[in-house]
Amino acid sequence: MGHNAMRSNFELLAPGGDIESIKAAIVAGADAIYCGLDNFNARNRATNITFEDLNGIVRVAHQRDCKIFLTLNIMILESEIPAVIRLLNKLVNTKIDGVILQDLGLFHLIKQHFPTLDVHASTQVNSHNEGQILFMGQLNASRVNLSRELNIKEIKHLAQFGHQHNVLMEVFVHGSYCIGFSGLCYISSAKNGNSGNRGRCSQPCRDQYQTTAVGKDYPLNMKDNSAFSNLEALADAGVYSLKVEGRIKKSHYVYTVVDNWSRQLDNYCKQKPLLADTRELYTVFNRDFSNSYLMGDINKAMFIDNPRDNSVDHFAQIADAKSETEIQAVKQKLYDDKTTIIQTVEERIADLDISLLALELTIIGQVGQPLIIRVTTPLQQFEVASTSLLRQSENTVLDSDCFEKRFRSLNNGEYLLTPMNLTQLANNVVVPFKELTIMRDQITCVLNGDLPLVEPFELPKVVRVPQPSLTPSLSVLIANPADIDAVSQPNTAVYYQLPEAMAMEGLKLVTLFQQNPHLIPWFPAILIGDNYQAAVTFLEQVKPSRIVTNNSGVGYAAHQLGLAWIAGPQMNISNSLSLECLQQEFGCVGAFISNEIKRSQIKPIVAPAGFELYYSIYHPMMLLMSRQCLFHQTVGCKKKRFDDKCLRKCDKSASIINLTEASFVVDKQRGDHNALYNPENFLNLDIVAEVQNKFTGFMVDLRDIKTDTQVTVSKAELTALFNQYIAGNNELARSEIEAAIIGHTCNQYTKGL
Known part of the structure; x- marks a missing residue:
């Protein structure tokens, strides 16, 4: 019975930036570890691991009751889709326990073609309301990492809701807070x-x-997050996975934090008093600690005016060390304590061997008997046999070359094939070669835990149908009722931004939209608790003909109500698979392409039939x-x-x-x-000419956000100028726009991702 058998209703999830940290997390008592390969993961600065390391890591972790989740949690570009599919074709035949994703296209791809992979929604998806949990659940996410900003009451509500819909909740309990x-x-x-x-x-x-x-x-x-004293509240809330942040931290940090949390969990599960001693947590890197988001107390004590390690300051304060000598003594003790931890980690991980396992094939057989291959690895030994019998042959015969060629693929990142032993095989014998392929597949299946290999998926070639020439239209985003008349011009859609505090404004907004039925509601990215419920109520009462939303939970609700919805620019859409996902899974009618990507990354994106594409050409950033x-x-x-x-x-x-x-x-x-x-505001007029016949519409954001950009004409005049420019790529209108908007940048479009 492993250390984890007690903790059936919890998971302690640890970071693993490099092999040492992964091993440290295993010996410190992690129930699961999340780590990234050299590509497609959201910790580019971590050392990360190679595919060859992965199988050894999974083997060692599984021997100690620990799961391995792989992070593929970034936005995917169109040009990367073939590489990501090649990677998934390999991953699906490993024993990893799940993948952590951000990109909607990747969720869709895995749901359609790699359904045996368990998927989790990354913190990058920013989930904080019921609709988002239903949205992720529909994409087969078995768990969702909740936004770090939520308080325990909000977490409890979503965890209970998740339980009813088969989605588990994961919460960051230790490590960096993001602002x-x-x-x-x-x-x-x-x-x-x-x-x-x-x-x-x-x-x-x-x-x-x-x-x-x-x-x-x-x-x-901000200070670092630590919920070390809040385990009871998290357990009561029904949180399943307690996640430690830190894939760019060293192994002694991971070991210390995981070891402390593991002991804390064990005490909780055995109903022993919880640990209150945080000395070790303060010994390794920290910016001091706060649990204020969790407590729902968003105060100024959550900041610290020093981003570097706070350990010395912390212990100097406790020791009341003032003089240089006293502070030096504090530093020396810290150094000694850390050295002890580093040595402990080295000793405890020394016997964790992730190297490839030797795979020995002994080939046995005489004329008139089946061909037998005996397979020996450090973990098991078994035999497979041919169905037909060996016969004498003068021309094509079974020799070491023929076996090398047929069985080379067993070197699959988990095993290393040693030279084959043919001493028990008669000379000049043969069986049909297709039987060797069958035997190789049988061996692979047994080595793979008796699971047949999943056949590789190949993405069908997209046949590019010439696009009918599109005349893009203009849409304008405002947030002030006083601007409605100025921007309500022919061929111009008017988006009206709804506040994040929807619950307070609900009725007033319903009236505004009922009086101005041409307004298209624009939903913000963050809608927590009652504000999300108010957004759903708004949809039910107003039943707008279409909406734009930056929050997937509102998109989910709109789809349930049969309303046309468009995914906004903060949904970070950067590839065709995401568009397909939005249309097929959620009845979405259109999407904004992310403003983070450049021309060469936008051009290859292909929208599904009847799907609208938008792009914001002017906005405060x-x-x-x-x-x-x-x-x-x-x-x-x-x-x-x-x-x-x-x-x-x-x-x-x-x-x-x-x-x-x-x-x-x-x-x-x-x-x-x-x-x-x-x-400076973002202004990109180039895209109108450079990316032809792709966009249904371009948007300009005329909300009153005071940046350093100065606009010298009225909103009505600016709207008219943008309309002229878009309608015919009008150079005169372009120069007037550039003269009217003083101070702008197009950097993101030039650099891309």
């Missing part, structure tokens, strides 16, 4: 082309900024959205914590400048969360 909602953070992407949605986040939120009005140098840097208050650390705020009232009522803006002179705008609209914007 922004995951999957909706584009700051690293816009700043230097390293997208968090591609696992390349360069963490600009941890950068030093020019000292803010309240004296902070790291105004976006939201870099991240936070459930925290971004004013605490910048210009200050007299309120100690961020609550529902702030969400509803507060509107203000400020700016911060980092040391490389790049400035960012902090903006809070009434009814919305805090957001960080690029100083």
Whole structure:
């Protein structure tokens, strides 16, 4: 009975950035480990592992009751689809326990063609409401990693809801807090082309900024998350998987955190008192700890004005060490403690061997008898036999070359074929060669745990039908009723942004849309709890002819109600498979293509028949959205914590400048969360001419978000100019637009992912 037999209703899920960390997590008592291969995973900076390592890791983990999940949690580009299919064709015949995904196209591909793979929804999907859980459940996700911003009451509600719909909940319990909602953070992407949605986040939120009005140098840097003292509440909430963050951390960090959590879980399951001693957790890397998101207390004590390791400061404070000598003593003790941990890890993982297993084939047979192949590995021995009998032959005979060629594929990343033993085989004998193939498949099946291999899937070639020439239309996004008349022009669709605090505005909004039936509701990406329910009620009451949503939960609800819906730009759509997924699974009628990708990455995307494609050519660039208050650390705020009232009522803006002179705008609209914007708005007029006959429509975002971009004409004039430009690629209109919008960028379109 392994250490995990007690913990049947929990899983402790540990990070594994490299082989040492994976081994450390196994010996420290993890029930499961998530790790990435060298490609297609959201921790590009982790060392990651090769496919050859994977089978050995899975074998060693399984021997110790530990599961291995593989992270494929990034947006996939069209050009990468063949490579990702080649990878899945290999993975489906390994013994991995599941894959963690972000990209909708990948969910769809696996549901259609690799149904034996268990799939989990990554934190990058940003799940925080019931509709999103139903959406993910329909894509066969057996579990969903919930947004780190949720509190225990919200988590409990979703965990109970998940249980009713066969979806388990996973919650981050230890490691970094992000300042922004995951999957909706584009700051690293816009700043230097390293997208968090591609696992390349360069963490600009941890950068030093020019000292803010309240004296902070790291105004976006949050403490680390630790729910170590909240295990009972998480258990009561019905959370299944407790996830430790840290795939770029070293093995001694992983060992320490997993070991402490494992003991905490064991105590809970054996009804012993829970551990309160956090010394070891403070010994390894931390930015100090907070559990405030979990407690629903979003306060300014969650920030720390230092992104580096806080261990020395923590122990110096406890020891009341003031002088240089006293601090030196604290440092020395920490160094010694860490050295001890590193040695412990080295000793405990020394006998975990992930190297390939030797596979020995002994070939046996005389004339008139079946051919027998005896298979020997360190774990088992068995024989397979031919159905026909060996006969004498002068020309084609069974020799080592013929066996080498036929059985070479047994070197499959788990086994290493040793030279074959032919000493017990008569000379000049033969059986039909197709029998050798059958015997090889029988061997493979037994080695694969008596599971026949899954045949490789090949993506059918797309036959490109010449597109009828499209005349794209214009749509305009606004958020102020006063703008409705100005932008309601011929051939122009008007999107109206709904607030994230839907529950407060519900009735007022229903009236607005009933009075202006031509308005198309635009739903935000974040709709938590009552605000999601209010969004569904709005759909039921208004029954709009179509909607745009950046939240998949609203898309799910719209589909259930038979309403036409379009996936918004924050759904991060970057390939044809995602479009197919949206149309086939959820009755979606159209989608915005992500603004993170460039021309050469957009061009190969093919929409399914009758599916509409959109692209935003002008907008203030939201870099991240936070459930925290971004004013605490910048210009200050007299309120100690961020609550529902702030969400509803507060509107203000400020700016911060980092040391490389790049400035960012902090903006809070009434009814919305805090957001960080690029100083310059995005303007991409090139795409209209460069990508012909692909887009049904282009959008311009004229909401009142104060960035450094200046617009010298009215909204009505700007709308008319964009209309002229789109209708005929009108050069005069183009130069007028460029003159009217002062300060803009098209960086993301130039760089791409």
